[in-house]
Amino acid sequence: MARKNGVLTQINDLWLRAAPKDGKRDVGQRVNALKTTVEEYVQKSRPSVSATAMPRGVSAKAEVGVVKAYGERPIDITLPGIRRPLGAEHPIIKTMNEMVSVFRNLGYSIEEGPEIETDYYNFESLNFPPNHPARD
Structure with a gap:
């Protein structure tokens, strides 16, 4: 004042x-x-x-790390807190995740695997001969 x-x-x-x-x-x-x-x-x-500065019902005499507030169940203040994620999602990853969620909402499923299959899965397992033109 x-x-x-x-x-x-x-x-x-x-x-x-x-x-x-x-x-x-x-x-x-x-x-x-x-x-x-x-x-x-x-x-x-x-x-x-x-x-009104100090709320009534807060017990000053309590075990180490445990506080009883307002006559309710005890609160263990030694428990670890919730970790918040650091940083932000990369714009490309964010866009990719949005696209995946759109396709999932449309009913598609997402399969993950190698982008390039091995020679065995592309040709040998299908009995293509070694000199077949598809192997070029």
């Missing part, structure tokens, strides 16, 4: 300093009355603010 850019400082700057000389006494009395009213209100509301 009484800080450099507080409410009372702003009132002081706007009203008291800008008032004409003959009205400064009246304005000063009103500003002081306002200031005392605000300070009384703050003093009255302070106990209720400090009482």
Whole structure:
């Protein structure tokens, strides 16, 4: 309130300093009355603010790493937290995953395997002779 850019400082700057000389006494009395009213209100509301700062029901006497809050089941604060993924997905991988999800939604299934099959699977297992023109 009484800080450099507080409410009372702003009132002081706007009203008291800008008032004409003959009205400064009246304005000063009103500003002081306002200031005392605000300070009384703050003093009255302070106990209720400090009482709500610490929630009731939190047990200060607890086992190491276990806290009982609000009369509920104990919370083990020594458990590991949830790890968040670091970084972001590469744009090409992201686009590929979106395309896969579109095709899956259309009913297709995704098969994974080598991009180029070996000579055995392409020719020998199908009984192509070694000098067959398809092997060129």
